[in-house]
Amino acid sequence: MQAVIRKSDNVAVYLFETPKQIEITATGMIGDVRALDIRSSTHELVSVTPLGEPFAPGAHKWDNDRWSVADDDSHIDGLKDARKQAVNAVKDAKFAAGYSHDFGGATGVKTLDTRGVDDRTNWLTAQALYGAQIAAGNGDVAGATIRTADNTDITLTFTNALNVVLALGANGAAIMQRSWALKNAIDAASTVAEVAAIDIESGWP
Numbered sequence: 001m002q003a004v005i006r007k008s009d010n011v012a013v014y015l016f017e018t019p020k021q022i023e024i025t026a027t028g029m030i031g032d033v034r035a036l037d038i039r040s041s042t043h044e045l046v047s048v049t050p051l052g053e054p055f056a057p058g059a060h061k062w063d064n065d066r067w068s069v070a071d072d073d074s075h076i077d078g079l080k081d082a083r084k085q086a087v088n089a090v091k092d093a094k095f096a097a098g099y100s101h102d103f104g105g106a107t108g109v110k111t112l113d114t115r116g117v118d119d120r121t122n123w124l125t126a127q128a129l130y131g132a133q134i135a136a137g138n139g140d141v142a143g144a145t146i147r148t149a150d151n152t153d154i155t156l157t158f159t160n161a162l163n164v165v166l167a168l169g170a171n172g173a174a175i176m177q178r179s180w181a182l183k184n185a186i187d188a189a190s191t192v193a194e195v196a197a198i199d200i201e202s203g204w205p
Contacts (some may be wrong), residue, residue, distance in 0.1 A: 003048045003062055004029070004038060010061040011070050013043065015051075033194040069192055079195050083186050087200050091179040094204055098149050099168045110148040112168055120172075123165055172204040 004024070014033065022031035024045055027039035029097035046063050059070035098111040113119045130144055143199040144161030146154045154165050156164070182200050 001050055003046055003050050004043050005046055005062050006043055008042070009070070010063060011059050012048075012062055013038070015048075017170060067081050069196060076189075076192050076195060079192055080186050083195055083198065083200065084183050087179050087182045087186070090200060090204065091175055095172070099171045101164055101167060103154060103164075107152075107154060110150070110152060110154070112146070112164075113169065114172060125138070127162065127165045127169070130158045130165065133158040134162060171205055178204050195200045 002016040002019055005011070006013055014035075016033075018033040022029055022033050022045065024040045024043055026036055026040050028034065028036040046062065049065075049067070051060065051067055059075065061068050062068045069075065069098075095114045095116075098113050098115070100109050100111050102109045112123075114123075126144075126146075128168040133139070133141070133143065139159035140157050142155055142157050144156050144158050146156060146161055146164060148154065181197065181203075185198050186195060189198065
């Protein structure tokens with residue numbers, strides 16, 4: 001990929017997904033694409049990496065080896081939308097990875113599926129069932145079976161099984177709360193620099 005970069009601020013003014021036969025001279029850009037205002041004294045042709053996804057609308061700068069959004073606050077809404085999409089991607093990855101629970105003893109740490117609606121429905125159903133059994137006085141009965149992501153069946157008392165499901169639910173709630181906090185911070189940012197400074201990778205459970 002090629003880009004024509006303005007030397008004064010490193011902003012890309014042309015971006016070519018496929019290489020072009022062009023040359024920037026003292027009097028203008030010539031070849032496959034022509035422009036009289038693109039001169040060798042003010043612009044240069046460089047090889048760059050793709051912008052990547054999600055794409056943030058607006059001006060972009062090429063800083064030697066990476067892209068960044070130019071500090072132009074007129075594009076802040078597009079950048080905010082892109083950052084929120086990135087937050088959603090991290091959140092979805094956390095749920096797709098599942099919840100790790102330490103069952104203790106020989107069983108140790110196992111992962112429980114939290115991939116989508118079916119998994120969440122399964123855990124909500126289990127929570128209701130275990131709660132009903134405890135209410136009926138069967139909390140100490142080892143009648144609950146929890147199936148892990150690696151297809152291991154673990155038999156627990158209804159009380160212990162409910163505690164596992166509640167811990168799983170608390171983990172999911174913490175994931176959602178982190179995503180909301182990040183999106184609130186993105187919404188509250190008033191400049192491109194403030195949006196770009198928000199660390200969306202840390203602070204997750």
